[in-house]
Amino acid sequence: MRMKAVIRYDGTHFSGYQIQPNVRTVQEELEKVLQKIHKGQFVRVHASGRTDQGVHAMGQVIHFDTDLSIPTEKWEQALNTMLPADIEVLQVSNVYDHFHARYDVKEKEYRYIIVQGKRRDLFRRHYVYCTPHQLDVKAMQEACHILEGTHDFSSFCGSNNNQQDDKVRTITEAWIDRDEDEFIFRVRGTGFLYNMVRIIVGTLLEIGRGERLPEELETILQVKNRIYAGDTAPAQGLYLWEVFYE
Amino acid sequence: MRMKAVIRYDGTHFSGYQIQPNVRTVQEELEKVLQKIHKGQFVRVHASGRTDQGVHAMGQVIHFDTDLSIPTEKWEQALNTMLPADIEVLQVSNVYDHFHARYDVKEKEYRYIIVQGKRRDLFRRHYVYCTPHQLDVKAMQEACHILEGTHDFSSFCGSNNNQQDDKVRTITEAWIDRDEDEFIFRVRGTGFLYNMVRIIVGTLLEIGRGERLPEELETILQVKNRIYAGDTAPAQGLYLWEVFYE
Numbered sequence: 001m002r003m004k005a006v007i008r009y010d011g012t013h014f015s016g017y018q019i020q021p022n023v024r025t026v027q028e029e030l031e032k033v034l035q036k037i038h039k040g041q042f043v044r045v046h047a048s049g050r051t052d053q054g055v056h057a058m059g060q061v062i063h064f065d066t067d068l069s070i071p072t073e074k075w076e077q078a079l080n081t082m083l084p085a086d087i088e089v090l091q092v093s094n095v096y097d098h099f100h101a102r103y104d105v106k107e108k109e110y111r112y113i114i115v116q117g118k119r120r121d122l123f124r125r126h127y128v129y130c131t132p133h134q135l136d137v138k139a140m141q142e143a144c145h146i147l148e149g150t151h152d153f154s155s156f157c158g159s160n161n162n163q164q165d166d167k168v169r170t171i172t173e174a175w176i177d178r179d180e181d182e183f184i185f186r187v188r189g190t191g192f193l194y195n196m197v198r199i200i201v202g203t204l205l206e207i208g209r210g211e212r213l214p215e216e217l218e219t220i221l222q223v224k225n226r227i228y229a230g231d232t233a234p235a236q237g238l239y240l241w242e243v244f245y246e
Numbered sequence: 247m248r249m250k251a252v253i254r255y256d257g258t259h260f261s262g263y264q265i266q267p268n269v270r271t272v273q274e275e276l277e278k279v280l281q282k283i284h285k286g287q288f289v290r291v292h293a294s295g296r297t298d299q300g301v302h303a304m305g306q307v308i309h310f311d312t313d314l315s316i317p318t319e320k321w322e323q324a325l326n327t328m329l330p331a332d333i334e335v336l337q338v339s340n341v342y343d344h345f346h347a348r349y350d351v352k353e354k355e356y357r358y359i360i361v362q363g364k365r366r367d368l369f370r371r372h373y374v375y376c377t378p379h380q381l382d383v384k385a386m387q388e389a390c391h392i393l394e395g396t397h398d399f400s401s402f403c404g405s406n407n408n409q410q411d412d413k414v415r416t417i418t419e420a421w422i423d424r425d426e427d428e429f430i431f432r433v434r435g436t437g438f439l440y441n442m443v444r445i446i447v448g449t450l451l452e453i454g455r456g457e458r459l460p461e462e463l464e465t466i467l468q469v470k471n472r473i474y475a476g477d478t479a480p481a482q483g484l485y486l487w488e489v490f491y492e
Contacts, residue, residue: 008368056369088368122256122334123302123373 003075004063004095010086011056011235012126018050026051026060026087033082034064046101048108048243052195054235056127058111059090059242063101099245107172107188107244110197112237114183114205128182129201129237135208137178140185142214143207144174146221147187147200154224156203158195158232167193167224176204183208186241195232203230249321250309250341256332257302257481258372264296272297272306272333279328280310292347294354294489298441300481302373304357305336305488309347345491353418353434353490356443358483360429360451374428375447375483381454383424386431388460389453390420392467393433393446400470402449404441404478413439413470422450429454432487441478449476
């Protein structure tokens with residue numbers, strides 16, 4: 001029986017989603033708990049994709065297979081009782097046998113939270129990116145508009161992912177909202193390259209500070225070279241917000 | 247030269263304010279940094295009072311003595327550069343030689359944040375207290391009113407502090423505000439007993455849930471016995487908000 005679960009996690013104390021030796025990862029915590037529930041039998045967990053160290057998730061999706069006949073509400077309860085305080089299962093459902101959390105993704109939404117203020121907010125230091133600079137939200141909105149559509153995003157791809165040949169991706173929606181001192185960047189697309197959202201945010205910040213014009217984004221896309229985009233924005237402001245399936 | 251500083255800290259990863267062997271405390275971090283600034287010479291830090299493990303501060307006040315002639319803005323900078331990310335100095339000023347951060351306190355304000363919701367907010371688990379119960383804010387407000395004034399608060403004193411004989415304290419203001427699902431309890435007074443605010447909040451929660459009537463607070467005050475008050479509310483919702491001097 002294949003189970004799908006929507007989970008959220010605080011990425012602060014994880015070395016990312018994906019399992020790796022000698023560090024704490026979300027995947028390992030999930031698999032450890034499932035192994036306990038299955039009385040020692042290993043259960044592989046598949047996610048919609050990985051998230052990096054310090055990146056949070058509000059709606060990560062995973063799937064796993066089980067022989068146990070536990071009602072879905074009990075699954076949620078059992079997992080939440082056994083999982084550490086920084087991972088939470090929001091919903092568990094029974095899906096058809098060919099559902100795949102990664103291969104069946106239709107779109108993903110990420111959000112990035114920026115707080116503008118002279119002082120960084122001590123209590124949100126792991127959850128937002130603080131900047132002392134004034135940001136021109138209108139210029140940033142213009143830039144968002146240029147990002148929408150199908151483009152080769154080579155300029156917005158971190159160097160860890162050189163093996164990926166095709167860097168054409170489609171952003172269906174990109175926009176930025178301002179609520180007093182808080183700026184929320186939301187981006188929805190069919191696929192994202194390594195560090196793509198964080199490099200986009202780093203570039204938007206330069207535009208917001210007036211160091212670049214919004215239309216420079218067009219040139220940056222055209223040159224297909226990482227060095228022309230802005231810095232990679234820090235991990236702690238980024239959230240994998242929602243994963244969409246058919 | 248005596249310096250006064252207003253500081254804030256995230257209490258999550260501290261075993262409280264006061265220095266103790268083998269655990270991480272706010273006082274030790276402050277004294278370590280001051281010792282470095284004074285080239286190895288120990289500098290004692292005095293605070294307005296201690297805070298317990300997990301309790302936060304938005305406006306704790308400390309004082310220390312120094313021979314160094316550093317301008318006040320440089321003090322702020324130097325301290326913030328060297329302090330860990332969960333302590334921040336908001337303001338440093340030069341005060342008269344007899345100022346004392348603890349003895350000269352006129353009033354203190356504490357706040358306690360409660361969030362009502364079916365699910366606890368994963369990202370605020372260290373910063374608020376989450377309850378799934380509906381709370382009657384009007385009943386809680388009535389109870390706050392009863393607390394105001396000068397009373398013997400023996401019923402609201404944690405057992406760690408039995409050596410304190412006089413348990414008469416004055417609460418100058420106690421009120422609770424609701425903002426959607428968030429309840430903020432604010433209390434201002436000339437002095438507080440050990441765990442007093444958390445026991446008051448625990449009792450207010452019972453009143454908010456309808457398990458007790460607001461007027462029972464009068465009886466609880468009269469009996470002067472800790473067992474008649476509510477549970478001690480968890481540390482993570484509590485903030486030492488502001489300390490007032492002459």
